[in-house]
Amino acid sequence: MAYFIGPDISDSDISDDDYVSYENIPENTAFKQVTRELTxxxxxxxxxxxxxxxxxxxxxxxxxxxxxxxxxxxxxxxxxxxxxxxxxxxxxxxxxxxxxxxxxxxxxxxxxxxxxxxxxxxxxxxxxxxxxxxxxxxxxxxxxxxxxxxxxxxxxxxxxxxxxxxxxxxxxxxxxxxxxxxxxxxxxxxxxxxxxxxxxxxxxxxxxxxxxxxxxxxxxxxxxxxxxxxxxxxELFPQEDEYMLCPINPNVLSFDEMFTDLNTAQPDFFLDTYNMLWGMRSECLIKRLIDKKLTLKTVLSITEEELEELGVKMPFQRYRILAGLYKFHKHPFHPKSIPVVPLTETYSNNDTAIQILSAIKQIITMEAGLHFIMKHCSTEDISIEQRASIKKNIKNIRNILTKCNIISKKICEKTKNLDKQREPVDLINKDSCRPLIPWRKILFSVSVVTLILVIQFKKWLCSIC
Incomplete structure (x- = not known):
């Protein structure tokens, strides 16, 4: 319903003196309603x-x-x-x-x-x-x-x-x-x-x-x-193992706790295994795998059948670990990841131990990567040419690992020689790596040569006489 709205009084030209009251306006002149039909x-x-x-x-x-x-x-x-x-x-x-x-x-x-x-x-x-x-x-x-x-x-x-x-x-x-x-x-x-x-x-x-x-x-x-x-x-879900609420703080672990068996050729690297399982959202399996005394190499090259034998019954848990390992090995190894010690710098025993352990970890990782590829090579749908290329690359990597093994043995021999010294080595510099002069051998050799020359000289004198 529409209504007629009159003009505003303020807009009128009528002055205040001429104001007219509307109270007594006749009914026939009052405002009228205008109706309109809605659509x-x-x-x-x-x-x-x-x-x-x-x-x-x-x-x-x-x-x-x-x-x-x-x-x-x-x-x-x-x-x-x-x-x-x-x-x-x-x-x-x-x-x-x-x-x-x-x-x-x-x-x-x-x-x-x-x-x-x-x-x-x-x-x-x-x-x-x-x-x-x-x-x-x-x-x-x-x-x-x-x-x-x-x-x-x-x-x-x-x-x-x-x-x-x-x-x-x-x-x-x-x-x-x-x-x-x-x-x-x-x-x-x-x-x-x-x-x-x-x-x-x-x-x-x-x-x-x-x-x-x-x-x-x-x-x-x-x-x-x-x-x-x-x-x-x-609490409603079945709990196979207790899950940990936070990662391990590496600062609270002693050397013996990080490397449980010091008599083995390779450390266990427990902390790295723990962090990897935590990153794979498999923290509930940490206790089980650590109790089995699995080394870092074994964990990095594990298969689904081996996980099942270790008691990882849930398929999704095995899939998580294998998917995480696949992503880990998918990244190529870069030579710069191996630490290099410049000859002009001075390193303490602690620095040297850290660098050696880091190099060992890198070698273990590369070796585990090879085992991972070999174990899963037969299950992947790849061509004969790709298999031949993989085997060729593995052979080259094995040669490099062999050289690394030779270098590591030399490093071990060098450390044993340093340990046999009477005074402990506080710092290792470029002079420490130089070989010591074998004075005894030199003196013995000079003595033998001198004796031979003296004998030959006497024989020569006798022949002249």
């Missing part, structure tokens, strides 16, 4: 808005009146919301039943989501789980597709698990594909963990849902719980 589009918009507000306010009587007056229940109200979409999103069983009885289309979708997904996504704060379950039952009884997926391949069961609607999960699980995965390979169990729904996770684990299969990021449901510090959910 059909405006009428429909007002009707849609009234229907939208009635559903949001859960006003069943007004909704019923609109329907009885011929309102189309499949009309899109605002932002592609139909009356049924709104009713199920608010978890209103009475409104849902009223709309379904009025032939509301249960198969319509909004942004690839079905009415069942919207009902399952209704939070507990909006509607109790028991009320939402009534809505879900109504939709299922009217033929909604329980196994339908949206554009990210999520199912209604996943939505229900994420909001922690246990009654809905219990009702939908037998009707759904419990092992269905979305685009990130998350199942309903993943979504239950993500939503911190303890009751839902417990129920799904009791129903034997797969909990060891990782997603595209190589995370399991247990990893999601650990990342979010959901302690109540972590």
């Amino acid at each position: 059909e589009k405006e009428k429909q918009h007002q009707l849609n808005t009234s229907m939208y507000n009635a559903i949001c306010n859960n006003n069943v009587e007004d909704v019923r009146k609109f329907i009885n007056n011929g309102f189309d229940v499949n009309t899109y109200l605002q932002n592609d919301w139909t009356p049924l979409f709104l009713a199920v999103s608010f978890g209103s069983a009475k409104l849902t039943e009223e709309l379904l009885m009025s032939l509301a289309d249960v198969h319509l979708k909004r942004d690839s989501c079905t009415t069942l997904m919207m009902a399952c996504n209704c939070p507990k704060e909006t509607s109790p789980c028991t009320e939402t379950l009534k809505v879900i039952r109504l939709l299922v009884n009217h033929g909604v597709d329980v196994k339908a997926v949206n554009k990210t391949r999520m199912t209604a069961l996943m939505f229900a698990a994420n909001v922690g609607n246990l009654p809905a999960v219990q009702f939908l699980l037998p009707l759904s594909n419990k092992d269905a995965e979305d685009n990130q390979k998350w199942t309903a169990l993943f979504w239950g963990v993500q939503g911190n729904a303890v009751d839902v996770v417990k129920y799904l684990l009791e129903q034997n849902l797969e909990y060891t299969k990782p997603d595209i990021r190589n995370n399991t449901p247990l990893d999601i719980a650990k990342d979010n510090d959901f302690k109540n959910i972590i």
Whole structure:
């Protein structure tokens, strides 16, 4: 309804002296209302808005009146919301039943989501789980597709698990594909963990849902719980080993703890093995592998069969370790990673020991890389030419390792000679590496030569005489 608005008095040319009061204006000269007929589009918009507000306010009587007056229940109200979409999103069983009885289309979708997904996504704060379950039952009884997926391949069961609607999960699980995965390979169990729904996770684990299969990021449901510090959910999963909460601080380890067996030719390098397993998100296996006294070389060249023999039963755990080793060996070895000691610099015994251990670690890593390639060469689908090239490169690397082995033996001999000296060596410089002059050998040699010359000289004198 439009109204006639008179001009503003302030804009009038009449002065204050000529002010006329409108209190006694005759009725026939009062303001008049001007009516205008609304267009059909405006009428429909007002009707849609009234229907939208009635559903949001859960006003069943007004909704019923609109329907009885011929309102189309499949009309899109605002932002592609139909009356049924709104009713199920608010978890209103009475409104849902009223709309379904009025032939509301249960198969319509909004942004690839079905009415069942919207009902399952209704939070507990909006509607109790028991009320939402009534809505879900109504939709299922009217033929909604329980196994339908949206554009990210999520199912209604996943939505229900994420909001922690246990009654809905219990009702939908037998009707759904419990092992269905979305685009990130998350199942309903993943979504239950993500939503911190303890009751839902417990129920799904009791129903034997797969909990060891990782997603595209190589995370399991247990990893999601650990990342979010959901302690109540972590306790629900089977724990094979105790997992460590923080990495080892290398400053608190003594030399003997880092290298457990000093009599072996190669140190264990326990700290490196620990850090690698921690980086592979396999910290729960650290204690098991360390108890087996595995050296760094063995860990870097291990196979899936060997992991299984060591007691790593979960396939996803073996896959993590092997995937991490593959990425590790994929990076080429660079000669600059081996430390070089310039002859002009002075190094202490401590510096020398560190450099030697670093070189040993590099050699062990290269050797383990060769073993890793040889062990997995037969399982890879590669051509004959590629196998020949690999063998050729391995032969060249072996020759280099042989030379490194010779150098390391010479270094060991040199250190033994230094240890035999009476005075301890505090600093090693370029003069320390020079060979000592063998005065005894020189004196003995000069004496022998002198004696021979004297004898020859006497013989020569005798022959002359």
